[in-house]
Amino acid sequence: MRTFVAIEISENDIKKSIKDFQNKLQINAKPINSDQLHFTLQFLGEISEEQVQKVIESLQTIKFSEFTINLKGIGAFPKPKFPRVIWIGTDEEGGKNLIELAKKVENVLKPLGLVSDKPFKPHITIFRIKKKIGDMTEELNKQKFMDFGMQKISRIMLKKSELTSDGPIYSNLEEVIAVK
Numbered sequence: 001m002r003t004f005v006a007i008e009i010s011e012n013d014i015k016k017s018i019k020d021f022q023n024k025l026q027i028n029a030k031p032i033n034s035d036q037l038h039f040t041l042q043f044l045g046e047i048s049e050e051q052v053q054k055v056i057e058s059l060q061t062i063k064f065s066e067f068t069i070n071l072k073g074i075g076a077f078p079k080p081k082f083p084r085v086i087w088i089g090t091d092e093e094g095g096k097n098l099i100e101l102a103k104k105v106e107n108v109l110k111p112l113g114l115v116s117d118k119p120f121k122p123h124i125t126i127f128r129i130k131k132k133i134g135d136m137t138e139e140l141n142k143q144k145f146m147d148f149g150m151q152k153i154s155r156i157m158l159k160k161s162e163l164t165s166d167g168p169i170y171s172n173l174e175e176v177i178a179v180k
Contacts, residue, residue, distance in 0.1 A: 001052065002161045003044040003173065005059065005105050007098070007153055009037035009124060014071055014149040018088065018126055021146065025139070029086065029127040036170055037124050041102040041156065044114050051112065052158075056174045058108040059158055064101055066178040069094025071124065071148040080137040087123035088148055097153070098122040105156065154178045 009015060015034040022031040044055065070091035076083035090098065102120035109115070158174040 001049070002046055002163065003052065003055070004159055004161060005041045005044065005109075006038040006157050006159050007041060007101075007155070008157055009034075009071075009151060011149060011151045014151055017148045018071075018124075021143075021148070022126055025086075025127075025143075027086075027127065027129070027136070028131055028133050029129040030167070032124075032126050032128070033167075036168070037126070038157075038159075038170075039098060039122060039124060041098075041105045041120065042109065042114070042116050044109070047114070051114075052173060054112050055109065055114070055158060058112060059105070059156065059174060059176050061108055062104050062156065062176055063179050064104065064156075066152060066154040066180075067094070067097045068150055068152050069098065069122075070150050072146060074140050074143040074146060075123065076136055076140060080140050081135045083133065083136050084129050085125050086127040086129070086136070086140070087125050090122045094153075095122040101153070101156070 015037065018037060019034050071088050072091060073089040075087050075089060077085040077087065099120055099122065106116055154177060156176040157172050160171045160173050162169045
């Protein structure tokens with residue numbers, strides 16, 4: 001089963017401001033549905049049912065305290081001149097906390113042979129771009145400091161991803177809640 005560890009965006013005000021931004025930015029790209037907005041802390045790929053149980057047990061050992069992030073700024077991967085993904089970032093402090101959390105996830109999953117293929121960069125994908133759309137540098141620079149709101153981070157989710165012709169369908173397999 002195709003899986004990943006994520007933090008969902010749950011604040012309705014943030015979802016609405018992202019949706020408004022997606023509607024305003026007129027580009028030939030597929031916007032991510034607001035119910036699927038998340039930070040991917042670690043992509044695990046295809047794992048067996050048996051591995052899922054081990055991942056759940058490992059994730060349950062993670063201890064973290066609730067924190068708040070500010071979703072702000074727009075960017076593109078691999079770069080604005082040739083974007084494949086358009087994303088929203090975070091404030092510096094929130095980003096550091098997310099990186100720390102991603103490291104905790106990686107550390108508990110490493111013994112299972114599950115390691116990240118690239119360093120975690122705090123971002124939420126808001127568009128996937130299939131066709132070449134040209135240089136987005138100027139448009140993204142205008143939005144560089146856009147603020148989408150504050151989100152409390154209090155849970156990590158192990159998610160299953162089923163790929164369909166209409167895009168991925170995510171379902172929750174397990175959640176880890178912050179310690180009080």
